[in-house]
Amino acid sequence: MATGLRKGLATYGDAGFSLFLRRAFLKAMGYTDAALDRPIIGITDTFSDFNPCHGNVPDLIVAVKRGVLLAGGMPMAFPTVSIHESFSHPTSMFLRNLMALDTEEMVRAQPMDAVVLIGGCDKTLPAQLMGAASVNLPAIVLPTGPMLVGHHKGEVLGACTDCRRLWAEYRAGRIDEAETDLLTDRLAPTKGTCMVMGTASTIACMVEAIGMCLPGAASIPATHADRIRAAEASGAAAVALAKSGRKPSDIMTKAAFRNALTVLQAIGGSTNGLIHFTAIAGRLGIDIDMAEFDRLGLEVPVLVDLKPSGDHYMEHFHWAGAMPKLLKEIADLLDTSALTVTGGTLADNIALAEDVPGQTVIRTRATAIAEGGGLAVLGGNLAPDGALLKRSAATPALMQHEGRAVVFDGLEDMAARLDDPELDVTADDVLVLRNAGPKGAPGMPEAGYIPIPRKLARAGVKDMVRISDARMSGTAFGTIVLHIAPEAAVGGPLGLVKTGDRIRLDAAARRIDLLVDGAELAARRTAWTPPPAHPGAERGYLRLYLDQVTQADQGCDFAFCRAGGASTAG
Ligand code: FES
DSSP: OOOGSSSSSSOOSSSSHHHHHHHHHHHTTOOOHHHTTTTTEEEEOOOOTOOOGTTTTHHHHHHHHHHHHHTTTEEEEOOOOOOOOGGSSHHHHHHHHHHHHHHHHHHHHOOOSSEEEOOOOHHHHHHHHHHHHHHHHHEEEOOOOOOEEEETTEEETTTTHHHHHHHHHHHHHHHHHHHHHHHHHHHSSSSSBOOSSSHHHHHHHHHHHHHOTTTTTTOOOSSSHHHHEEEEHHHHHHHHHHHHHHHHHHHSSSHHHHHHHHHHTTTTOOOHHHHHHHHHHHTTTTOHHHHHHHHHHHHOOBBBBBTTTTHHHHHHHHHHHHHHHHHHHHHGSSSTTTTTTSBBBBHHHHTOOOOOOTTBBOOOOGGOSSSSSSSSEBSSSTTTTTTTGGGGGSSSSOOOOOEEEEOSSSHHHHHHHTTTTTTTTTTTTTEEESSOOTTTTSSSSOSSSSSHHHHHTTTTTTEEEEEESSOOOOTOOEEEEEESSSSSGOOOGGGGGOOOOOOEEEEETTTEEEEOOHHHHHHHHOOOOOOOOOOOTTTTHHHHHHHHHHOGGTTTTTTSGGGOOOOOOO
């Protein structure tokens, strides 16, 4: 098989000419033949002025290149799409599959023997692993790392759990506009990813659990020298991977996905972790069993005391022993023979675990944050293909709750009416948001954290049962049922709910049910019409997205990108 510069030649009908031309063009940048004969290690450059979570990528690339050169390889950085949560209209989830396509095709198209995937902001590592899984070229992930904590009036702040909490304070009239201005200086004080156990941190920890990055790489702060050293080591590891030929499919096996999902439960991680790893697994022909994931939730305790479920931040997790320490605590629940990018196994990573006297961030089984894991998979007549509830961030008293539905037909409807003082709503009601799923929104926005209606917030209401076909940020909290599948816009039962109906959440029984009799539901189904087409849906990426995106239970990947490419678009 061709390696290095001889891989994937451009098609001119004469391979010798293609290689001749390639060498000539590369030499325009001053490379020598000796350099070009080395194993080539691609490095994704996801720096963007629109992506502060990747603000340290230029420094990381320098260090990765150093590691590659020291190990005898030839580093070649190349740009790909970069996605930041706050700079992605309509949503970052809408663009995740575009980044996965871009990463896949650029890794496949350009001559490289292994690739270092540098990413971090929520959708980027999932997109990169989706692409890498499909190409199945030796690959290693280098997370950009979490930012340091912020400080405000003697309080420690974390993006973005505290962004939401403080915005809720502003909405309730407890802080003023001048203070919100000051807070924008303090909530995200350094480069790097959000430093709570939000989606970015969750994914980084799952990437380490599945064996696709070096031990400790999930949590080293973005601004620390250790992060630079991890970059250099990742470059060297990529050269070793290129030589050994160990591929993503050798590492990301069914057992390794189970390890990653076990960690998702043990860290009380983001609901988005399940969607993204379902999509990555789908690229390798592996189905995630939702019932098994829910069972894991019963046997895996939450051991990490980080916001939003707990009290601390990623830098504290790191100095408490990081992923090797957590993996050691739950080693009996893992397949520690799973291979990793180090050339060894997960057991080798666990052997590096450091005992940090007095730390309380990574708990033992005896001092667990919660007995059962963070995430529960719900069924019931409102969610025939499943829904998720993050129990560790919910209010225990609301886990069994029956209330009157107050329905919002989409994001605009919610924005228009939620804060209307005339809105007929009480704290016992169930807020319903629909047409906010993968196709309905489009892009399944993180709108499932439906704000408490202003008049209730001002009266001191902190939580209500809220249900939707949307996602929510991993940094959010509350009794929130998400990812309801199928979504309302494709005919899911959520679309049949009317304000005034009764809805019952029974977390113990894993059910979310609409208490309306079958004949009435059948009549509503007959009368149901799909929402109007999105503007611009007839062309371009939006058309591709709407044609191909699958439902939440399939990871919202494009149907044609899953292994085998079976068309199962929702
Ligand atoms: Fe990038 Fe939070 S916005 S990780």
